[in-house]
Amino acid sequence: MVDLHILPATPEMLPELVSLEETCFSAPWTRKMLEAELTGNPFAHFLVALRQDRSGRGVESAVLGYHCFWIVFDELRLMNLAVRGAMRRQGVGRALVMEACRLGVEQAATRAILEVRASNDAARSLYKQMGFIHVGTRPQYYTQPMEDALLMEMNPLVLPDCRQSERAHDSGGNLLLPDSL
Numbered sequence: 001m002v003d004l005h006i007l008p009a010t011p012e013m014l015p016e017l018v019s020l021e022e023t024c025f026s027a028p029w030t031r032k033m034l035e036a037e038l039t040g041n042p043f044a045h046f047l048v049a050l051r052q053d054r055s056g057r058g059v060e061s062a063v064l065g066y067h068c069f070w071i072v073f074d075e076l077r078l079m080n081l082a083v084r085g086a087m088r089r090q091g092v093g094r095a096l097v098m099e100a101c102r103l104g105v106e107q108a109a110t111r112a113i114l115e116v117r118a119s120n121d122a123a124r125s126l127y128k129q130m131g132f133i134h135v136g137t138r139p140q141y142y143t144q145p146m147e148d149a150l151l152m153e154m155n156p157l158v159l160p161d162c163r164q165s166e167r168a169h170d171s172g173g174n175l176l177l178p179d180s181l
């Protein structure tokens with residue numbers, strides 16, 4: 001088994017972030033946009049999920065997923081979340097959102113908001129499971145393809161008490177994933 005580690009992204013990870021972004025979105029952020037969030041935006045936090053081999057061989061550098069979010073005074077704004085296709089439905093997305101909520105609470109944010117494509121059932125379901133509710137719609141907000149955005153909010157912001165399903169965690173609370181992934 002391996003532990004999942006959530007750490008701040010570094011500029012060296014940019015090529016991998018760009019590549020993951022391009023495989024996950026029809027209108028991906030460009031390298032320049034990702035780099036600006038990573039290095040030039042004082043409100044932005046950029047986390048990656050990596051895994052550590054439990055045999056002690058250290059943390060693997062391959063990025064399993066990432067999450068960019070802003071903490072602007074009292075507001076946590078989820079901006080961009082992606083998990084590698086082969087790693088989905090194993091709690092990586094949930095762990096990345098959970099860490100954003102934890103940091104938001106720590107930094108005195110009182111509400112969290114995000115926009116999601118209306119057709120994105122996976123993401124909508126993840127956010128709903130974590131306590132976000134649909135509070136509005138932004139018509140034709142997205143392009144490629146054009147689509148409405150649903151505005152989802154958690155107000156007040158609290159640490160989600162979502163079901164951790166049957167997935168294993170070690171004594172430190174780290175998510176355990178099968179070695180074969």
Ligand SMILES: CC(C)(COP(=O)(O)OP(=O)(O)OC[C@H]1O[C@@H](n2cnc3c(N)ncnc32)[C@H](O)[C@@H]1OP(=O)(O)O)[C@@H](O)C(=O)NCCC(=O)NCCS
Pocket residue numbers: 024025080081082083084087088089090091092093094095115116117120121122123125126127129164165
């Ligand atoms: C959305 C995304 C980040 C989810 O990541 P993930 O690691 O697969 O999510 P998790 O395994 O943590 O799932 C947590 C919960 O979300 C829901 N969920 C996740 N994927 C789902 C799917 N394909 N269908 C239905 N529900 C889904 C489930 O409730 C799941 O809990 P469960 O597995 O215990 O039932 C991932 O599908 C992804 O990268 N998609 C492409 C990029 C994207 O759409 N990003 C979001 C932009 S707003």
